[in-house]
Amino acid sequence: MDVAAQPAIQYWPSREIRPDWQSRFVVDLTRSAVLAGLRDAGLIVLGYIPFGLAAGAAMAQTDVEPGLSILSSPIIFAGAAQLVAVQLLGSGAGVALVVFSVLVINARHLLYSASLEPHLGEWSRGQRLAGAFLLADPVYALAISRFERPGGAGPRNAQLGYYFAAGLTCFVGWGVLVTVGVLLGGFIPGWVPLELAIPLTFLLLLLPLIKDRPGLVAAAVGGLVALAASPLPFGFGLMVGAVAGLVAGGLVLSRTGEARDA
Numbered sequence: 626m627d628v629a630a631q632p633a634i635q636y637w638p639s640r641e642i643r644p645d646w647q648s649r650f651v652v653d654l655t656r657s658a659v660l661a662g663l664r665d666a667g668l669i670v671l672g673y674i675p676f677g678l679a680a681g682a683a684m685a686q687t688d689v690e691p692g693l694s695i696l697s698s699p700i701i702f703a704g705a706a707q708l709v710a711v712q713l714l715g716s717g718a719g720v721a722l723v724v725f726s727v728l729v730i731n732a733r734h735l736l737y738s739a740s741l742e743p744h745l746g747e748w749s750r751g752q753r754l755a756g757a758f759l760l761a762d763p764v765y766a767l768a769i770s771r772f773e774r775p776g777g778a779g780p781r782n783a784q785l786g787y788y789f790a791a792g793l794t795c796f797v798g799w800g801v802l803v804t805v806g807v808l809l810g811g812f813i814p815g816w817v818p819l820e821l822a823i824p825l826t827f828l829l830l831l832l833p834l835i836k837d838r839p840g841l842v843a844a845a846v847g848g849l850v851a852l853a854a855s856p857l858p859f860g861f862g863l864m865v866g867a868v869a870g871l872v873a874g875g876l877v878l879s880r881t882g883e884a885r886d887a
Contacts, residue, residue, distance in 0.1 A: 654779055654780065654782070654783045655782040655783050655785075655786045656786070657783075658778070658779060658782075658783040658784070658786040658787040658790070659786040659787065659790040660790075661771075661787055661790075662767070662786065662787040662788065662789070662790030662791035662792075662794065663790050663791070663794055665767050665791055666763070666764075666767060666790065666791040666792075666794035666795050666798070667794055667798075669763045669767070669794075669795060669798075670794060670795060670798030670799070670802070673763075673798070673799065673802060674802060676704070676802075677704075677798075677799055677801075677802025677803055677805075677806060678802055678805060678806040678809070679806065680704060680707070680708055680802075680803055680806060681694070681802065681803040681804065681805060681806015681807040681808075681809075681810060682806045682807070682809065682810035683708065683712075683806075683810070684697070684708070684711045684712075684715075684803070684806070684807055684810070685806070685807045685808075685809075685810025686810060687711055687712060687714070687715025687716075688715045689711050689714050689715045691807050691808070693711075693714075694711050694803075694807050695800075695803065695804050695807055697710060697711055697803075698799060698800040698803045698804070699796070699800060701727065702758070702759070702761055702796060702799070703727070703730070703731050703734075703761055703762075704761070704762075704799065705730055706726070706727040706730040706731050707803075709726050709727070709730060710723050710726065710727050713726060729867070730867060734760055734765075737760055737765040737769075738757060738760060740765075740769060741756075741760075741765070741768060741769060741772065744772040744773075744777070744778065744784070745784075747780075747781040747784075748781065748784075748785070752785060755789070756788055756789070756792070759788075759789070759792030759793065759795070759796055760792075761792075761795060761796075761799075763795050764788070764791055764792045764795055767787075767791045768787070768788050768791065771787055772784070838877060839874045839875075839877040839878040840874060842873050842874050842877045843870040843871060843873055843874025843875075843877075844870065846869050846870050846873035846874075847866045847867055847869055847870020847871070847873070847874075848866065848870070849866075850865055850866040850869040850870070851865065851866025851867070851869075852866070854866060
């Protein structure tokens with residue numbers, strides 16, 4: 626056969642014939658992650674309705690200006706620390722004490738960030754900083770559950786889509802609930818024990834952390850002590866409960882480790 630008579634075979638670069646299904650798949654995966662984040666965080670916000678309203682109403686009963694109480698949500702975005710900060714300001718505490726109290730209460734976020742760090746290897750520094758601002762208790766609970774599921778949370782865009790959809794939903798939802806609570810707080814009778822909003826919110830925030838026996842002990846002891854110490858001034862009851870919970874959980878964890886080693 627004449628070789629010259631054979632039809633010429635053309636070889637096209639793979640980038641020219643490669644379908645764009647990969648990009649569409651990534652877009653669809655990211656969109657699905659965003660919708661999942663909105664859905665999961667929306668359910669969290671619905672569960673926070675009574676606590677957010679009670680927190681806002683409790684702030685309205687202090688001597689702090691309503692506008693400042695409302696602004697505390699986007700500035701701090703940490704329910705328990707926010708409540709304590711407003712209560713301390715209303716009691717005449719100095720700024721240094723308020724800042725110190727907020728740092729102590731939010732110290733658990735160091736553990737949150739350390740737990741999430743192995744999953745954020747592809748995030749930029751700016752994305753990590755933005756994610757740190759939204760790292761509240763429910764956001765961490767949702768994120769770590771998704772990141773540690775079998776198969777992980779998908780590529781970077783899907784991770785970012787889920788995390789920031791959940792974070793922004795909680796951020797906006799909590800701010801709206803607190804605002805409504807502050808505006809309606811003046812209509813609540815004085816006999817309603819709004820001071821219990823702080824320990825009750827603390828108890829709610831502990832629920833996502835209960836994964837094992839030490840966590841259960843820490844949550845139970847911390848919540849009960851915070852509730853019993855709620856009459857203490859300047860919001861110290863919450864800090865006492867947090868310290869008691871950490872100590873109790875640490876003791877159980879150390880004894881569990883010793884029993885395993887034995």
